[in-house]
Amino acid sequence: MRLLKHLPENQWPAADRQAFEAAFRPGDLFDETGGAGARLAEGSRNCIRMGYRRWLGFLHSAHPDDLRKPPADRISLERVRDFIATLSTEMRPSSVALTIQSLCYAARLIAGERDWRWLSAIKARLVARARPIDRFDRLAPPCRTLDFGIELMDTALALPITSRKTRELQYRDGLLLALLSLWPIRRRSLAALTVSRHIEMEAGGVNFLLHPADTKSKRFESFRAPEPLVPYVMRYLKDIRPRLVGPRRHDGLWASHRHGTLTASRLYEIARDRLFKRFGKDMCLHDFRRSAATFLAIDAPEQIGIIPGVLQHASPEVAERHYNLANAIKASQRLAERQASIKDRLRPLTTNVDASETEASARRRPRRTK
Incomplete structure (x- = not known):
């Protein structure tokens, strides 16, 4: 038993x-x-x-x-x-x-x-x-996950429309990854998104809204979709999502193939499966947040002050931790580059010394007499 x-x-x-x-x-x-x-x-x-x-x-x-x-x-x-x-x-x-x-x-x-x-x-x-597991080797940069999400949406549109909804599911997953790459919100907040309450249409733009009840910090938050992403969002809302929702007519943004709303656990599984198949990395939803903070600290350390806002944190301690990680990574990279350059300089020097010593030794070697 x-x-x-x-x-x-x-x-x-x-x-x-x-x-x-x-x-x-x-x-x-x-x-x-x-x-x-x-x-x-x-x-x-x-x-x-x-x-x-x-x-x-x-x-x-x-x-x-x-x-x-x-x-x-x-x-x-x-x-x-x-x-x-x-x-x-x-x-x-x-x-x-x-x-x-x-x-x-x-x-x-x-x-x-x-x-x-x-x-x-x-x-x-x-x-x-307790020591948390270092997940840096499992992180894909946001630029790569964003490109992957857009690629999924672009290739999905070339697929035929079938009853299995392969086209619609791939497009939905691509939008999910693209949105998380730009706006790494928590799993609970992601699952809470609805069309009528959390999406605001403006002239030429789309705003995503999070209300205090949807966030851990209990604060209002908004995200304006970048202009290149707006057509993808509109296509999902007007074409892809209605096919997934079918007769259920619910308000959830993320619709399942069975016409219901995706749960937080299912969103976790979808993102993890897609990323593992593409990058071979066991990257979960929360890793989007780690990736955003870590690579921002690496690529633009002068902008680490925006990390608490990006991650919905009130404390700057998280930004400092990722900044320290970025410094450690950069230090390791600089050390590796330094060692490589030293090896490159020593290699020809060693070759020349060996050659000169061989030549001098040959001159000193007595000739044999018959």
Whole structure:
């Protein structure tokens, strides 16, 4: 029987379901009747739930009797140590740290009156030890992904119109890659785009809008499509998208071949598959953001101040991190160039020395007498 790593919410003990409902219960602004997590964004709530599901899945498999205890009583030093040991055999250190971080948040939500400093300290040590994987070798420059997206759209128009919608799907994917190359928004924001609410038509131009509810930073954002991209956007809206939407008539910008709206997970898979087939790089949606910041810092370091705006970040720390990465890459490139130039200078010098020494040795060598 296959062990459950994540215990589905419909299988949670009643006490856990009630604790989470109370934690996320919306309240009145004036009487503070809301739960401890009432103001958390949906993305944060999902992360906490996912980590807690993994915790309950571990208890369900390894310590089923613990599920009879109150939720907060199960979170002990001994159990957490065992949990981390199990996770460490299945996950990278950074993933282990994120899971324990979610468990720490959940503990504070369901039993905020308890002292969880010991758990916070463990979480902090795990985060400090975790080292994210360097993904620079998996990044394709935005100029290349943009060219690829436009190429997909151009070649799609030459394909015949069939019931399998190969032409329409390829065009949609090309527009997706082109737009992300120019405007690397988060996956949730990308999936939230609709035609009526997020696209604004002007004379000779198209604006894409993001409302506070669509962004992690809770700020309004807009992006004006470059003039060369406008005909591609209009072609998608007037010709390609209606064929994909069919009778469903929904408002989502990204339509599936089954007439529905593409989810964030499906958008992730589409972009990843297309990029891997073309570039051989395991590049995901979030890598568009890494690529935009990293190559901007490499190609135009004097403009790193715009990186927080491009990535919807309020803090300049991300820009500084990519700037430091760019400097390290440039330093490595300069070192390699320097070593190559030294080798080029030494090679003829060595050849000349060897030749002169050979000639001198030949002159010094005594001749044999018969």
